[in-house]
Amino acid sequence: MSDVSDRSIAQATGDGTTTADFEPRITAFVCNWCTYTGADLAGTSRLHMASNVRIIRLPCTGRIDHVFIVKAFERGADGVIVSGCHPADCHYTAGNYHARRRFGVFRELLSFMGVDPARLTFSWVSASEGAKWADVVNETVARVRDLGPFDAYHGLAGAATPADDPFAAYDLSGEGHPEDAPTPSAGDAS
Amino acid sequence: MSRIGVFVCHCGENINRTVDCAGVAAALREHPGVVVATDYRYMCSDPGQQLIKKAIEDERLTGVVVCACSPHMHETTFRRAAGQAGLNPYVVEMANIREHCSWIHEDRRQATAKAIDIGRTIVEKVKHNKPLQTIRIPVTKRALVIGGGIAGIQAALDIADGGHEVVLVEKEASIGGHMSQLSETFPTLDCSQCILTPRMVEAYQHPRIKLYTWSEVEKVDGYIGNFTVTIRKKARSVDEDLCNGCGDCQAACPSRRVPNEFDAGLSTRPAIAVPFPQAVPNIPVLDREHCTLFKGRRKGLAKDACGKCKEACLKGAIDYDRDDTFASEEVGAIVVATGFTLYDIGRAQPAGLKGYGEYGYGEVPDVLDGLQFERLASASGPTGGEMLRPSDGAEPRTVVFVKCVGSRDPEKGMSYCSKICCMYTAKHTMLYKHKVPDGRAVVFYMDIRAAGKGYDEFSRRAIEEDGAEYIRGRVSRIFRDGDKVKVWGYDTLSDRQVVVDADMVVLATAVRPQPNIAELAQKLSVSYDQDGFLNEAHPKLRPVETNTAGVYLAGSCQAPRDIPESVAMAGATAAKVLGLFSADELERDPSVALVDERACIGCFNCERACPYGAIEHRDVCDMEGHVCGHVAFVNPGVCQGCGTCVAACPSKAVELAGFTDGQVYAEINALAGW
Numbered sequence: 096m097s098d099v100s101d102r103s104i105a106q107a108t109g110d111g112t113t114t115a116d117f118e119p120r121i122t123a124f125v126c127n128w129c130t131y132t133g134a135d136l137a138g139t140s141r142l143h144m145a146s147n148v149r150i151i152r153l154p155c156t157g158r159i160d161h162v163f164i165v166k167a168f169e170r171g172a173d174g175v176i177v178s179g180c181h182p183a184d185c186h187y188t189a190g191n192y193h194a195r196r197r198f199g200v201f202r203e204l205l206s207f208m209g210v211d212p213a214r215l216t217f218s219w220v221s222a223s224e225g226a227k228w229a230d231v232v233n234e235t236v237a238r239v240r241d242l243g244p245f246d247a248y249h250g251l252a253g254a255a256t257p258a259d260d261p262f263a264a265y266d267l268s269g270e271g272h273p274e275d276a277p278t279p280s281a282g283d284a285s
Numbered sequence: 286m287s288r289i290g291v292f293v294c295h296c297g298e299n300i301n302r303t304v305d306c307a308g309v310a311a312a313l314r315e316h317p318g319v320v321v322a323t324d325y326r327y328m329c330s331d332p333g334q335q336l337i338k339k340a341i342e343d344e345r346l347t348g349v350v351v352c353a354c355s356p357h358m359h360e361t362t363f364r365r366a367a368g369q370a371g372l373n374p375y376v377v378e379m380a381n382i383r384e385h386c387s388w389i390h391e392d393r394r395q396a397t398a399k400a401i402d403i404g405r406t407i408v409e410k411v412k413h414n415k416p417l418q419t420i421r422i423p424v425t426k427r428a429l430v431i432g433g434g435i436a437g438i439q440a441a442l443d444i445a446d447g448g449h450e451v452v453l454v455e456k457e458a459s460i461g462g463h464m465s466q467l468s469e470t471f472p473t474l475d476c477s478q479c480i481l482t483p484r485m486v487e488a489y490q491h492p493r494i495k496l497y498t499w500s501e502v503e504k505v506d507g508y509i510g511n512f513t514v515t516i517r518k519k520a521r522s523v524d525e526d527l528c529n530g531c532g533d534c535q536a537a538c539p540s541r542r543v544p545n546e547f548d549a550g551l552s553t554r555p556a557i558a559v560p561f562p563q564a565v566p567n568i569p570v571l572d573r574e575h576c577t578l579f580k581g582r583r584k585g586l587a588k589d590a591c592g593k594c595k596e597a598c599l600k601g602a603i604d605y606d607r608d609d610t611f612a613s614e615e616v617g618a619i620v621v622a623t624g625f626t627l628y629d630i631g632r633a634q635p636a637g638l639k640g641y642g643e644y645g646y647g648e649v650p651d652v653l654d655g656l657q658f659e660r661l662a663s664a665s666g667p668t669g670g671e672m673l674r675p676s677d678g679a680e681p682r683t684v685v686f687v688k689c690v691g692s693r694d695p696e697k698g699m700s701y702c703s704k705i706c707c708m709y710t711a712k713h714t715m716l717y718k719h720k721v722p723d724g725r726a727v728v729f730y731m732d733i734r735a736a737g738k739g740y741d742e743f744s745r746r747a748i749e750e751d752g753a754e755y756i757r758g759r760v761s762r763i764f765r766d767g768d769k770v771k772v773w774g775y776d777t778l779s780d781r782q783v784v785v786d787a788d789m790v791v792l793a794t795a796v797r798p799q800p801n802i803a804e805l806a807q808k809l810s811v812s813y814d815q816d817g818f819l820n821e822a823h824p825k826l827r828p829v830e831t832n833t834a835g836v837y838l839a840g841s842c843q844a845p846r847d848i849p850e851s852v853a854m855a856g857a858t859a860a861k862v863l864g865l866f867s868a869d870e871l872e873r874d875p876s877v878a879l880v881d882e883r884a885c886i887g888c889f890n891c892e893r894a895c896p897y898g899a900i901e902h903r904d905v906c907d908m909e910g911h912v913c914g915h916v917a918f919v920n921p922g923v924c925q926g927c928g929t930c931v932a933a934c935p936s937k938a939v940e941l942a943g944f945t946d947g948q949v950y951a952e953i954n955a956l957a958g959w
Binding site (some may be wrong): 120137141142144146149150152155157158170197 | 399
């Protein structure tokens with residue numbers, strides 16, 4: 096057996112965080128023109144896929160502030176998908192290039208903050224790629240399932256934990272972005 | 286305080302089959318801020334919309350969430366209905382529980398739970414929606430048509446006859462497209478040129494059509510109603526105003542061995558030539574690649590190696606030093622009619638495709654493609670319409686036609702049906718049999734797809750009256766055998782191998798989009814499918830529109846199309862363009878970015894991020910009126926609402942209406958603890 100497969104088995108079963116009935120919660124930030132429409136096509140094509148993903152529609156991947164992703168982890172997501180138009184196919188000409196550059200940098204920041212980058216999927220899914228969307232969903236769910244629940248950030252959002260008060264934790268009247276920057280907790284680095 | 290109404294649609298059984306719609310409504314009724322939640326069988330129907338309108342009035346709703354299909358399907362419908370009930374349309378949002386839920390999951394419990402989540406997320410978003418006002422923008426009532434084939438000509442004529450100016454851009458030297466190369470057309474066998482050339486002349490002479498030939502679209506800026514198009518006029522080396530089309534230059538040119546593209550390579554032409562005798566405009570182009578003078582210049586010769594055409598031209602129209610020039614045109618709508626090209630079946634192929642080396646195309650001279658056969662059968666073709674094969678000029682006694690060469694063959698990279706080949710092969714057998722009545726026409730086919738008015742009758746006529754032999758099966762190899770072309774095939778109906786000693790073989794090669802279509806699609810921000818055909822906005826309800834407002838599709842750039850379909854699509858685009866031009870102003874979605882001047886620090890990161898150049902600098906003055914700084918301002922007419930500036934802004938001074946940070950964080954928070 097190679098090291099790689101040994102490690103992955105250990106990850107899936109070893110540290111006690113993975114349970115048989117664990118259902119990962121995945122938040123997906125997708126662009127309106129390519130991936131959202133591609134996901135629509137997956138629906139019209141009746142492609143069955145895992146039901147763990149919740150989509151947040153944005154006009155373009157260029158709109159995605161990476162604090163959105165941190166926020167999603169903080170609010171209980173076990174994994175995040177970011178998906179938009181293929182390079183050169185952006186509905187807005189170049190928004191996806193801005194997104195790509197940002198995420199090149201952000202991925203490193205994410206591991207610095209103690210989030211395993213494997214919890215974040217970044218992909219291009221065009222409006223004609225319904226099947227690819229189903230694959231992205233299923234692969235991400237399977238990968239995050241192996242990684243186990245992501246609990247490290249829970250409770251950082253202030254007094255109320257998501258489970259106590261899911262909808263009223265935030266006053267969003269101001270700038271609308273979280274005040275306390277999330278920091279990695281000690282036990283989470285592995 | 287939010288008063289939100291939630292309306293859950295069953296979509297017949299489409300949603301209710303896997304999602305407990307009543308359960309979704311019941312769960313959302315308990316959600317903070319929701320004052321009414323109800324389910325109904327068809328929310329988009331008139332009674333469904335009435336139900337929403339009544340709730341808006343009775344419950345004084347401040348926001349509406351419709352849990353139904355994709356917003357791409359019915360967002361406009363429900364926003365309009367809310368508007369009629371006096372609610373601002375932009376506080377209405379759709380929760381997509383059909384495409385993104387009921388259609389992709391089987392487990393009713395899981396699907397229902399997910400539908401509730403989706404509904405809650407959108408309810409939380411709507412709490413932060415603000416009423417918006419539509420933006421009104423002026424419309425430039427001129428249209429651009431890209432491509433001067435039959436579809437482009439028809440669209441241009443229809444729009445021009447409707448009273449508006451049209452700019453028609455054609456990349457070749459003449460308009461006419463592939464239709465001008467055809468001999469006769471199915472299913473009536475009328476002469477292609479006879480029906481086309483009058484339309485070409487009409488387009489050329491139309492007072493409201495401005496024609497650019499030997500030109501290409503270089504750049505497209507702007508948006509619906511207000512496009513600025515840069516057109517590259519390729520160096521023709523002939524002054525279009527001075528030239529009178531006499532043809533003296535053509536006669537004087539010494540380089541006469543250039544393959545003639547109009548005859549699909551079956552004849553030759555001079556380096557300076559009008560593409561074909563009926564060309565519109567009748568003005569030659571000097572082909573710099575093959576011209577002796579330009580070959581000499583490329584080698585760096587001190588003195589020009591030729592100059593015979595210039596000497597021959599009595600009008601002094603020839604100018605060797607003229608380079609590409611650029612023209613700028615303001616238009617309000619764009620029709621794309623770039624047509625098709627035939628799949629080149631040789632061995633060399635672009636990425637993702639495979640050739641048919643085993644069919645000998647390009648190696649055996651008597652193996653032709655469909656367009657070459659058209660030229661061979663045409664009265665204006667290289668043989669003057671006589672049926673003579675290219676290798677030795679003999680009359681072919683046996684001709685084999687192979688259908689689906691490339692088409693419906695995922696192994697070669699094309700899984701689609703090219704649609705026109707069944708009909709034109711039937712036509713080819715008839716054209717051949719009419720010229721060589723005692724010859725054999727053998728057709729290898731996979732299926733006969735003859736759907737269309739008079740089409741099936743036509744292909745039956747080829748078999749029953751003209752005696753074409755149809756064999757159901759594929760061909761494995763085509764190779765030269767003495768002066769014959771050997772065809773190895775298989776008859777799947779009688780389960781036997783078939784060998785035909787043919788004199789000529791015609792391959793019905795797949796229809797492909799133009800090779801540079803992706804580049805044009807990117808200039809227009811139009812999406813295309815995996816084969817390169819441009820995507821329509823909706824396959825059924827918006828077949829000639831694209832997802833970019835103001836850009837329309839006609840003819841084979843969208844999918845393989847025959848002539849009647851191309852003409853019908855062209856008429857449909859013209860109706861869309863004329864509809865757009867019927868108003869002086871059009872309304873635009875108000876999802877644009879807005880800068881909070883108090884928070885802006887004037888770094889102009891947004892300006893660097895904006896793909897549209899919508900960011901302007903605005904002066905900030907002190908109390909005495911002196912300029913003391915600059916802040917960003919978004920021009921709402923130019924902004925397209927991508928939001929890239931919002932994510933780029935370090936001081937969070939920009940917001941995108943409809944997708945504000947507040948709305949997105951509300952959605953993220955709503956997903957907590959699910």
